[in-house]
Amino acid sequence: MKFKIQTRRTTIRDFKLNDIDTFMEYRNDLEWMRYQGFKGMTRESYERELLGNHSLDAGKQYAITDTVTGQLIGDVYLKREQEIYWIGYTVHPRFQQQGFGKEAVIGVIDWAREQGGTCIKAAVLPENTASIRLLECLNFSYLIEEAGELVYVSDLHCEDTTQKNARPS
Numbered sequence: 324m325k326f327k328i329q330t331r332r333t334t335i336r337d338f339k340l341n342d343i344d345t346f347m348e349y350r351n352d353l354e355w356m357r358y359q360g361f362k363g364m365t366r367e368s369y370e371r372e373l374l375g376n377h378s379l380d381a382g383k384q385y386a387i388t389d390t391v392t393g394q395l396i397g398d399v400y401l402k403r404e405q406e407i408y409w410i411g412y413t414v415h416p417r418f419q420q421q422g423f424g425k426e427a428v429i430g431v432i433d434w435a436r437e438q439g440g441t442c443i444k445a446a447v448l449p450e451n452t453a454s455i456r457l458l459e460c461l462n463f464s465y466l467i468e469e470a471g472e473l474v475y476v477s478d479l480h481c482e483d484t485t486q487k488n489a490r491p492s
Contacts, residue, residue: 432477
């Protein structure tokens with residue numbers, strides 16, 4: 324069964340071969356990707372990772388596409404650990420500040436809740452203030468710092484989680 328999450332403006336789906344060039348445009352832009360891992364690789368490496376037979380339990384990248392045009396606008400990483408989901412996301416710089424990242428993350432949150440998930444977590448570098456603002460806007464709460472990253476969590480049993488902990492200054 325093919326993976327698909329549909330929002331008003333985005334479709335989150337498995338990667339296709341014709342997504343790789345656009346993916347490489349932003350993933351190999353080291354300034355844009357300064358807060359991300361999984362960057363600066365060869366086409367063959369990306370193809371192996373994105374088109375390979377990876378499972379949600381092992382962690383997998385999915386394409387975020389424009390629902391109307393089908394154009395790749397970013398990607399989302401998902402990993403399932405029993406009832407806990409981990410998320411990571413990147414939006415192509417051409418599509419930044421247009422709400423696509425927020426819409427895609429909301430779509431993933433709704434999907435994870437439908438799958439019986441109890442919470443969704445995201446790890447972010449402290450310097451990545453745009454990502455932190457997005458998580459906080461979506462009512463993720465700061466949980467802990469691990470290996471230099473701030474871990475945020477959203478309780479999927481609540482429609483509107485409240486900020487339980489402030490992030491470190």
